[in-house]
Amino acid sequence: MTATQATALDTLEEVAARIRSHVVDMCAGPEGGHLGGAFSSVEVLTALYFSVLDVDPRRPDDPERDRFLLSKGHAAVALYATLAERGFFPVGELSGYGRPGSRLMGHPVRAVPGVELPTGSLGHGLALACGFALAHRSAGRDARSFVLLGDGELQEGSVWEAAIAAASLRLDRLVAVVDRNGLQLTGATDRIAPMEPLADRWRSFGWAVREVDGHDAAALADHLAAAPWEPGRPSVLIARTVKGHGLPFLAGRAASHYVTLSPRNHARARAALRTTETAG
Ligand SMILES: Cc1ncc(C[n+]2csc(CCOP(=O)(O)OP(=O)(O)O)c2C)c(N)n1
Ligand SMILES: [Mg+2]
Structure with missing residues (x-):
């Protein structure tokens, strides 16, 4: 496909479709990728980078910028596609993902423009984002700090x-934001370690909580733009998503977690994405 980048006129849905297309292509390469958890996060990342975050790809180190951390760093392929579409580096670089010499590795590192910190060892992103929020506040800045967590x-x-x-x-x-796709590496999250009532759990920890369809980019953007929802409280948005969303042969299946797409499945995936675009 041609390596095009998002323009100001593209809708969030069009950008999300492009990100999915890049992810599918990356997951057909030698490294494979965490396709399922990347696809469940696409609209969250689209809403953040194309509507909510105050970031400028020309000044990725601006101290006033909003911060974003992909705590579920295994979904790196979705982050790379999003950062490239947003202009942090050329879309053409995505084709090098997972190949020798590329900075686009299985988990994100600081060498990639737009990546704030290396992530992928699960459980650390929220504490790091607290640090960002605290640093902003200490410096008297209004900027916000966002973090995306997996439900597992x-x-x-x-x-x-x-x-x-x-x-x-x-x-x-x-x-x-919690990517509530209901699945982790080996199966259903609530069978392995029940988390419900998840919203009440967060509330009991003193957070303001909202829930949303995690594939509705506009709704996600509205909620995220409006945070903080309650003065003095951190906010958590529980995004109800589907792992592998948009690919009938992988959606909602734990098998979508890590995938190296064969040429046949790459073609099937591309056909499925085309059908979704046409239907949309
Ligand atoms: C500390 C740590 N333990 C284990 C892993 C291996 N691992 C990578 S992804 C994953 C499952 C994560 O599930 P979830 O958070 O629900 O992610 P998603 O469904 O969004 O892919 C595991 C166990 C890891 N990356 N870090
Ligand atoms: Mg999950």
Whole structure:
């Protein structure tokens, strides 16, 4: 496909479709990729980078910028596609993903423009985002700090330690999003370690909580733009998503977690994405 980049006139849906297309192509390469959790996060990333975050690809180190951390760093392919579409580096670089010499590795590192910190060891992103929020506040800046967590990731105790700290510190410019796709590496999250009632759990930790269809980019953007929702409280948006969303042969299946697409399945995936675009 041609390596085009998003323009100001593209809708969020058009951008999301382009990101999915890049992810599918990357997952057909030698490295494969975490396709399922990348696809469940596409609209969250689209809403953030194309509507909500105050970031400028020409000044990625601007101290006033909003911060975003992909705590579920295994979904790197979705982040790379999003950053490239947003102009942090050329879209053409995506074809090097996972190949020798490329900075686009299985998990994100600082060498990639737009990546704030290396992530992928689950359970650390919320605490790091607390640090960003605290630093912004100490410097008297209005900027916000966002972090995307997996629902399986919530089984890490360090997440809840950070949740307590954020509420105690009244970090109301901190916004977490939970990719509630119901699946982790080996199966259903609620069969392995039940988390419901998830919204009530976060509320009991002192957070403002909202829930949303995690594939509705406009609704995601509205909620995220409006944070903080309650003065003095950090916000968490529980995004109800489908792992592998948009690919009938992988959607909602744990098998979508890590995939190296064969030429046949690459073609099937591209055909499925075309059908979705036409229907949309
Ligand atoms: C500390 C740590 N333990 C284990 C892993 C291996 N691992 C990578 S992804 C994953 C499952 C994560 O599930 P979830 O957070 O629900 O992610 P998603 O469904 O969005 O892909 C695991 C266990 C890891 N990256 N970090
Ligand atoms: Mg999950």
